[in-house]
Amino acid sequence: MQRPVSSLPLSQAVRLKLGSAGFQLTADLLDFKPDKLSKETGLSEEEAVEVLKAVKGGGGGGGSGDISASLTALELLQKEEELRSIVTFSSQLDECLGGGIPVGKITEVCGVPGIGKTQLCLQLAVDVQVPQCFGGVEGQVMFIDTVGSFLLQRVTDIAAAAVRHCSLLAEDDEQRAAMETFTVETILSNIFLVRCHDYVELLAELHLLPDFLSQHPKIRLLVIDSVAFPFRLLFDELSQRTHLLNGVGQQLITMAINHNIAVVITNQMTTRIRDGQSHIVPALGECWGHAPTIRLLLQWEGSRRLATIFKSPCHVETMVQYQITPEGFRDADQSEMAHSKRPRMDTDQSAAEPKDTSS
Amino acid sequence: FFLSLFKPLFKVQLKSVKDVVCASAPDLQRLTGLSNSDVQQLITAAAAVCRRHPPITAQQLQHGVSGAQLRLGCPVLDRLLRGGLPVGGITELAGESGTGKTQVGLQLSLSVQYPAEHGGLGAGALYVCTEDSFPIKRLHQLIGEQVCLRSDVPADLVSSLRFSDHVYIEHTADLDSLLVCLTRRARLLLTRGLVRLIVVDSVAALFRTEFQADDWLERNRQLLTFSSMLHHLSQEFSTPVLCINQVTDVFSQSHNSMGPSLSTVSPALGLAWANQVMVRLMMSRLQGTVVRGDQSSALRRLEVVFAPHLARDGQNAAVWREGLRGVESWTSNRK
Numbered sequence: 001m002q003r004p005v006s007s008l009p010l011s012q013a014v015r016l017k018l019g020s021a022g023f024q025l026t027a028d029l030l031d032f033k034p035d036k037l038s039k040e041t042g043l044s045e046e047e048a049v050e051v052l053k054a055v056k057g058g059g060g061g062g063g064s065g066d067i068s069a070s071l072t073a074l075e076l077l078q079k080e081e082e083l084r085s086i087v088t089f090s091s092q093l094d095e096c097l098g099g100g101i102p103v104g105k106i107t108e109v110c111g112v113p114g115i116g117k118t119q120l121c122l123q124l125a126v127d128v129q130v131p132q133c134f135g136g137v138e139g140q141v142m143f144i145d146t147v148g149s150f151l152l153q154r155v156t157d158i159a160a161a162a163v164r165h166c167s168l169l170a171e172d173d174e175q176r177a178a179m180e181t182f183t184v185e186t187i188l189s190n191i192f193l194v195r196c197h198d199y200v201e202l203l204a205e206l207h208l209l210p211d212f213l214s215q216h217p218k219i220r221l222l223v224i225d226s227v228a229f230p231f232r233l234l235f236d237e238l239s240q241r242t243h244l245l246n247g248v249g250q251q252l253i254t255m256a257i258n259h260n261i262a263v264v265i266t267n268q269m270t271t272r273i274r275d276g277q278s279h280i281v282p283a284l285g286e287c288w289g290h291a292p293t294i295r296l297l298l299q300w301e302g303s304r305r306l307a308t309i310f311k312s313p314c315h316v317e318t319m320v321q322y323q324i325t326p327e328g329f330r331d332a333d334q335s336e337m338a339h340s341k342r343p344r345m346d347t348d349q350s351a352a353e354p355k356d357t358s359s
Numbered sequence: 360f361f362l363s364l365f366k367p368l369f370k371v372q373l374k375s376v377k378d379v380v381c382a383s384a385p386d387l388q389r390l391t392g393l394s395n396s397d398v399q400q401l402i403t404a405a406a407a408v409c410r411r412h413p414p415i416t417a418q419q420l421q422h423g424v425s426g427a428q429l430r431l432g433c434p435v436l437d438r439l440l441r442g443g444l445p446v447g448g449i450t451e452l453a454g455e456s457g458t459g460k461t462q463v464g465l466q467l468s469l470s471v472q473y474p475a476e477h478g479g480l481g482a483g484a485l486y487v488c489t490e491d492s493f494p495i496k497r498l499h500q501l502i503g504e505q506v507c508l509r510s511d512v513p514a515d516l517v518s519s520l521r522f523s524d525h526v527y528i529e530h531t532a533d534l535d536s537l538l539v540c541l542t543r544r545a546r547l548l549l550t551r552g553l554v555r556l557i558v559v560d561s562v563a564a565l566f567r568t569e570f571q572a573d574d575w576l577e578r579n580r581q582l583l584t585f586s587s588m589l590h591h592l593s594q595e596f597s598t599p600v601l602c603i604n605q606v607t608d609v610f611s612q613s614h615n616s617m618g619p620s621l622s623t624v625s626p627a628l629g630l631a632w633a634n635q636v637m638v639r640l641m642m643s644r645l646q647g648t649v650v651r652g653d654q655s656s657a658l659r660r661l662e663v664v665f666a667p668h669l670a671r672d673g674q675n676a677a678v679w680r681e682g683l684r685g686v687e688s689w690t691s692n693r694k
Contacts, residue, residue: 031394112617113633114665122667142414148447148594149637152426154668155417188418197411197594204380204409207402212414229634233587235580240381247383268634280630303619326670 005029008054017041018051026055084137086128086221086262088120089162090331092320093307097294100127103137103220103262106252106291110267110282111298116305116324117266118149120298121223123329124264125155126162128221129190131178134166139220139261140190142212146202146229150193159187161327192216199230203244206251213259222255226266228283242287249291265292304332379405429556429599430478431463432470432508435685436661439674443478444599448637449589451562453604453626458642459659459678460603464558465498466682467601468526469505471556477512480555480598483525485545487537487557490564493528504681527554534565534581541588549596556599557592563605563627579631586635602636604628618664626664639664649677649686658686 003026005018021041023029029037034048043051071079085100094100101107101124109117125143130136143150163184170176192212196202202224213219227248234241256263270283282289282297289295295311308319321332379387379401387398420426428443437443444450444467452460468486473479486493502522506514527548531537537559548554565585566578593600606624617630626632626639633639645658656677663669675686 027399028396031396112630113636114618114639118667143417147637148445148590149667150417151445151668152417152420153441185418188421189416191417192414193417193420194410194412194414195594197591200377200380200409201411204406207380207406208410211403232634233583235583244381269630270634271630283634300617300619324670 003027008051014043014047014051017043029055083260084135086124086137087130087135089123089127089165089329090307090320090322092331093322096309096315096318096320098315101221101262101264102294103260104256105293106249106256106263106265107294107296108265108267108282108292109296109298110269112269112280112300115298115300116322116329117298118147118225119154119324120329121225121264121266122150122155122158124221124262125191125223126158126187126328128262129182129187130162130166131175131182133174133178134169137220140192140216140218141221141223142192142194142209142216142219144194144196144202144205144222144224146196146224147226148195149225150195155188155191156184157326158328159184163187165327190218192219196230199234199244202227202230203248206248209251210255210259213255213261217259219259220261222252222261222263224263224265226268228266228268232268232270232283238285242285245284245288245291249288252291376405376408380409427475427480427597428478429467429480430470430473432466432478432682433676433684434511435687436674436676436683437478439661439663439669439672439685441669444601445638445668446480446597446599447594449586449593449600449602449635450638450640451602451604451626451636452640452642453606454642455606455624455644458644459676459683460642461494461560462497462678462683463642464560464601464603465494465501467556467599468498468558469501469522470509471599472520472522472525473509473512473516477509477516482555483527483548483553484556484558485527485529485548485554487529487531487540487559489531489537489559489561492530495528498523498526500680501682508681508684525553534585537565538585538588541585541592545592549592549598554598555596556601557589558601559589559603561603561605562632566628582628582631583635586632590635604632606641638666638669645675651677651679654679659683661685 005023005026005028006015008015008026018029018041023041029052032040032048032052034045034052037043037051038045038048041048083103085094085097085102087094087100088097109120111117121143125141128137128139128141130138132138163179163182166175166182167179170179194205196205209222231241231245234244252263252265255261267288268283269280271278272281273279282295289311292311293313294309294315297308297310299306299308304321305323306319307322308317309315310317323330323332382390384395384398384402387393387401388395391398393401427446428440429446430437430443431440452463454460464486468484470478471480471482471484474481501508505520505522506517509517527544529540529544531540545554545557562585566582589600589602592598605627607627609623609625617633618625622643626641641662641664643660643662645660647658648655649658656679659676659678660673661676662673663671665671676683677686
């Protein structure tokens with residue numbers, strides 16, 4: 001979509017004529033019929049047809065912007081394997097997810113208030129920045145806060161703990177050099193924050209996001225905390241809400257694929273009466289459930305916090321226990337875990353002192 | 360260029376920027392007959408108008424104002440809250456009757472009036488009473504004892520503050536009058552900078568008596584309208600909002616999946632309300648009394664149930680003439 005016209009396989013003369021008529025990107029050409037195009041640019045009819053064919057041909061294959069027309073399944077698999085996942089610092093959860101939160105997909109985190117959704121989002125916002133020599137993605141993050149829960153004190157805690165953890169693991173020169181640029185200050189400078197106060201602002205932000213992502217190609221994670229909060233006010237216009245949410249879902253998946261980012265959104269829970277019993281289910285309705293690829297449910301069981309993957313095309317429904325410590329989102333404290341150094345290629349996990357401040 | 364855009368817009372029902380942002384690109388194309396790139400430009404322009412601030416980095420946030428907090432006035436309790444109430448978002452204080460929730464509301468109505476370097480926000484408070492009448496005598500007692508409570512502040516500064524002039528009291532018996540109060544009086548006071556704290560004492564009273572059990576859908580709608588109004592005021596004016604809530608008994612543990620089910624009571628108004636709350640605190644009464652000089656107080660406990668920046672923790676406290684103070688001689692139990 002963002003391809004410049006000059007990259008199309010056309011003759012120099014044709015490209016000149018297109019350029020002087022003001023067509024810079026292939027997106028500009030999409031809606032033109034050959035006769036209109038030839039009138040605008042001064043090309044002959046056959047040349048105009050050729051241009052449009054080149055544009056349509058280059059844009060096929062899912063609109064990924066690749067030069068080739070389409071990818072085979074094998075190529076897709078290889079592409080996926082190259083993409084690293086973003087670790088959550090809870091090794092059990094990372095293992096269930098096959099490495100961590102996947103890039104190129106939408107992951108939804110649901111749960112009751114206080115269960116740890118925002119904590120997981122803040123943890124991921126720090127984890128996405130872990131240097132590649134430690135097995136991380138070394139990317140930036142765009143954090144859209146609709147609730148007001150992005151509090152600097154907590155982000156600083158989590159960032160400091162991650163820096164401490166990585167510096168303990170640094171074994172060789174490359175890792176030690178990477179630690180020079182992995183500090184609390186740089187972590188904060190790589191988190192882009194936007195506060196949206198209602199659903200119109202959120203929609204506006206999503207419209208402006210593709211341009212922002214193009215200007216900042218190092219962004220590997222988009223967090224929206226929470227999607228539910230502004231949309232639940234539309235209780236009187238449910239059909240409009242569904243319509244808007246469908247649009248949001250499509251925009252998010254397009255961005256995830258085109259810009260190679262992981263999208264993490266949080267959702268609230270709501271009560272639904274079924275067969276005379278009340279159940280707690282994710283908010284925003286059944287239709288919204290189709291938008292995210294992976295759905296994580298965080299819930300209480302007694303005094304334990306559990307994370308369940310309850311929708312995923314590639315994972316079995318599994319449940320792991322986690323906890324929230326002053327350092328952030330971590331594995332549950334089963335026994336005293338000593339500091340352990342893992343080889344670089346494995347997912348980064350936390351073996352730091354687990355202080356149990358949660359239940 | 361823009362003139363050619365506006366003509367088709369006037370033809371259709373797109374009156375406001377909001378309509379443009381909410382419509383999808385294909386819909387806009389169909390309605391206006393503009394080309395794809397024109398529609399994209401239109402949407403981008405509309406979105407840019409809707410956006411309040413461009414993205415900033417968290418590092419830049421450090422140097423901004425939004426990290427301010429409202430101190431309670433007791434260093435022990437402020438440590439539990441890591442500074443005090445956050446300025447954006449709703450803080451809830453729930454508990455059984457007689458635990459001291461109103462004390463906290465009153466204390467905050469005074470602590471907000473101190474300047475920022477002493478943990479206040481340099482403005483007054485709007486105190487909305489929905490059930491009992493405002494405890495004016497107790498407020499005057501607290502004012503009289505401020506020098507004793509706030510030993511961290513120079514005494515001449517404390518005496519110079521005209522506390523009672525800056526506590527604006529409203530009595531609203533039902534939801535409609537409360538909403539009117541918020542849209543008019545609260546907004547006016549906030550715009551003029553006269554007030555930087557809103558206390559609603561209590562929220563439960565508004566919603567329990569008005570609706571029957573099967574009207575819960577309507578009740579949830581009213582709840583959402585009310586809480587979103589509070590939330591917007593809070594964000595727009597960087598003003599902490601304290602909502603005092605009652606508690607209900609929890610009968611079946613399996614249904615209380617909203618918390619680690621360790622207590623027999625749970626804040627009222629259920630999940631719909633809990634979703635609107637950013638910081639949830641609970642006050643409870645413990646066995647035992649604390650004695651200090653000629654005063655004695657039943658022992659209380661202030662707990663953090665959830666907050667984005669606080670650990671689940673608690674602190675014992677007592678209510679004295681000068682207000683609520685943390686009690687440090689008992690070691691706080693970590694759950």
